[in-house]
Amino acid sequence: MSDFRRELAAQLRVDSIRAAAAAGSGHPTSSMSAADLMAVLLDGHLRLRYDRPDDPANDHLVFSKGHASPLYYAMLKAAGAVSDDELLGFRTFGSRLEGHPTPRIPPTDVATGSLGQGLPVAVGLALAGKRLDRLPYRVWVLCGDSEMAEGSMWEAIQHAGWAGLDNLVAIIDVNRLGQTRETMLGWDVDGYAERLRAFGWHAVVVDGHDVEAVDRAYAEAEGADRPAAVVARTEKGHGVAVVEDKPGKHGKPLDDPRAAIAELGGERDLAVSVAAPADGTPYRFPPGSADPPTWRVGEEVATRKAYGVALAALGARDGAVVALDGEVSNSTHSELFAEAHPERYFEMFIAEQLMLAAAVGMQARGWKPFASTFGAFWSRAADFVRMAAVSRADLRLCGSHAGVSIGEDGPSQMALEDLAFFRAVHGSTVLHPSDANQTAQLVRAMAELPGISYLRTLRGATKVRTPADEHVRVGGSRVVRKGDDLAIVACGITVDEADAAAELLAAQGVRARVVDCYSVKPIDVDTLVAAARETAGLIVVEDHWPQGGLGEAVLAALAEADVQATVRHLAVRDMPVSGKPAELLAAAGIDAEAIAAAARVIIGRTG
Template sequence: MNAQEQLHQWHELAQQLRVDSIRATTVAGSGHPTSSMSPADLMAVLLSKYLRYDFDNLHNPNNDRFILSKGHAAPLLYAMYKAAGVISDEDLLSLRKLGSRLEGHPTPVIPWVDVATGSLGQGLPIAVGIALAGKYLDQLPYHVWTLLGDSETSEGSIWEAFDRASHYTLDNLIAIIDVNRLGQRGQTELGWNTQAYATRARAFGWQAIEIDGHNLTEIEQAFSVALTINDRPTVIIARTKKGKGVAALEDLGGWHGKALKAEQEKQAIAELGGERHIKIQVNKPEEQSQPVSLGKAQPLQLPAYDKGAKVATRRAYGDALLALGAAQPDVVVLDAEVSNSTYAEDFAEAYPERYFEMYIAEQQMVAAAVGLQVRKYKPFASTFAAFLTRAYDFIRMAAVSRANIKLVGSHAGVSIGQDGPSQMGLEDLAAFRAVCNSTVLYPSDANQTAKIVAQMSDRPGVVYLRTTRESTPVIYSSDEKFPIGGSKVVQSSDRDQATVIGAGITLHEALKAYDRLKNEGIIIRVIDVYSVKPIDVQTLHQAARDTKGNLIVVEDHWLEGGLGAAVLDAFAGTSNTPIYDGLQLRLIKLAVSDMPSSGTPEELLHAAKIDADAIVEAVKSQVKQLVGASG
């Protein structure tokens, strides 16, 4: 095929991508045809010549990766799949219909989609994670291509990605910015000022190439140059027109997210030259190598701690992670410049090739974890619990991506002490409980922490571990088991008058209260709910029956959404939880209700009324009511 024939083929394919984007959205009655039309020329060249992908073997480790960061251009992506011959025209026209895997924004229910996009500013940060896997772990020559919209470059997460990609010299990462000038409600911040985009990218250490995004020759040359760059990531900044090729749409505001009516569709398709049914044979990877071996798996030898010793659960996390690193070479670790507090630093020292420092960029840290798990690694990402809230949208979207990531929040609650409320994670249990199919774990001692960390590795979905800054007594032996979804009844008798439920730091306060109450002739049951989600419904129901409905939940967390809410939910009937059919519940929630300040951990637990004093008082109020009712 000569150059002119090649250009003609690319033009025809680009027009097909535009037509199919219009057809699919018109049938759906919604969607983003004009946003899909602007980068069609770029995608036609990429699909026809530069993408290396074996659609017959999705798990070929040499496959390039393509991330549609501007996820609202999903119709374009699906049109590309049709051109590649992996979906039918009928599939294409099922866009946005109930039961169709072609959703309004792409998700991994489609086998060629690695991660969900649509929340803007996430595709490039996730691509950084995949590129890290390619360069440093797999050590394979595949490239990671990412199509961005110009509007999403306003997101700070994009520039976190630009910074980390440069820091790690990710020359296997190629970003394409579709600079079509128009956002949802009008012109973008920079409009068509591609030089400004290029200047910013170069300031971050990237190779920046400015092109006319509708000039097929310039596109081809830019892609070719990008593949030769071997010392930095590349961004291609393509000036385009939204709605390109249709006079009634091209570079006109007011069309964002709007489908065409039937008559408008007919006219637009005619203007684009009519329907086409071109099939492209996408090039397969030339390399057929396997990822490098990251070491030989050793038998898992978890740390063991003596009963009565005082060890922080964050310390136990670091120790267990180190042990897991030896046993599972696919475990990788990320941290946000607090590894000497989370104790991820021990793993970093032992396995530097599997440790990625994300510095103070929590969004990029979670995104990189999502990217790394695309390549089947098991990422553990840690920082202070309070700062994971910065990345909450990435965590939410990780669930949409069906991603398997492990997140660890240390320094949770008022018990961190003098650092004050800005450092206190008090929202994290509520936040992570609300994530679809998440697991939320909150250990109270070091041996329990180690056993839980070992289970996290193979646990699917978003798994969150909450750790404590303060050293706490080791109360469990190292041979005890702590299955996810279980709990531990730490104190129990057939004379229990109330049940106190705690986790983490408050379990130890509950045990102090137990001793004091016992001296006064009041016997309580103490339950350690180390698995907050899923929660041990059966044990809680039994305790409620045995203690005549007297339950007290104590937590180092805001009143809303945390451990107390999880316990209450265990008594509500859902499709997965039986309705509690015992006695009437008299449940007291002890939680942080006022803004804390600086102080010692003991002072702050007392001020928040979540210490042993508060538990003793709450139990006595319940027992008094019970005695009064029976008298």
């Protein structure tokens, strides 16, 4: 067995070199350091039906060090999941074997390659295994020592220890060398182990090139009653003298791949019969019944409160819905879901990167995660959102406390960049309802949306204007008030201000149309085009920086429709301070008085 594993490790090294050589790029030396670790895992510890990658009982293998993709693809070849021809198509246009792994190649759960993300995603997979699927699958994660400098790794390590995730094993490939220099700890494997133990992990230190020792370490990890880490001392480029433990060889194919392959004993064609898991059926929470929440027109309700009520009702009807929050559930009101469905609620504490990654892991298992925090704090997880799109993940995110209208807490808590960021995410949906009935309908719609959807909610109460039986749809809008002199386009808190401005203008004989663009992406192009063609001009008003939000969405829609119009854009242009909401809206020039003043300018220009 040991001889076979050593030969298999050599094959994984050779195939990593061959794939990178064929592509003319890649990371063979980073792959070579972990080859023994993966050979032993593949031949004896991993339980995964490669011919049935969707089997719910399968173990999960996450390459957190995604740049070691040549090794990952070499493993797929050894397991019979890809051919040698496909392996040698690595990094070519149209190949499933991309520079860093993505779910385009089964059984890859998520995209990796931005370091510090694989282990946090694995926490979500492990939580799903223990609390949602309730299956005994194990989650294995290959981590690089360089990414151990990422804070997100320690968010994951801390949470896994706290949650007692004994179905999670991290394999840390301590090859000492990063891209430009030695890592912080170099080969201080005991230093890594001590840190992990401090967070409640079982840590095993091992020579990562001793297949017998690695086998024993995996067995010990599998028997641990807590998350386990195999901390392996390895050499980058192991097995080939000209690159072995040599700086400056990162991310480059070998200069002489033929000589390197000969030094490793030549090409091999070994196949591995990877062990299959025991059959298992994932647990499913039975659906119940709950009427969708509704509110009377004229009531004053915060959209963040409506989000919580609607999410709890949705959870009663759909057993696949789960909720995560960043320890602000009494502000986002996801606490209502937690009270109604405690088995499907996950407190992720003040760790937004981990929360997003865990949601990605859960959706990979078919669950429907809704994750919430203050809108401003989603910026911490921006790279995780970006990578979730690469993973083709289906996520539902809620950001509360949007804009200057939150008041006295000040600019550190004000989401003023969130619409711009989420609009820029590939395939995203961006929603900003102005009242409770809109919010409830959009929460229901989000449950079935593909891709990443973002719901922006408000701290303060707004008037319910949308009748409960009026259809609210993604890509839609609502004409709050009819008028043909000019149009005021708003969303969220500024709908109240726009309607108040229209009242002021009506007293002066100006008929203003008010359009509530609750769907910012996709935006209601037809309604905007009609407003542009039928009125003297548009005023777009938003509680957001001028860059990337509603204003630019409106301008882009008109440009794409090849419609010329007078457009005045009101947005937050100066750094806000603490104050009462009304004071801050006025100071930003986005309150009713400012809107009415801008309208008078347009009317004056057009006579």
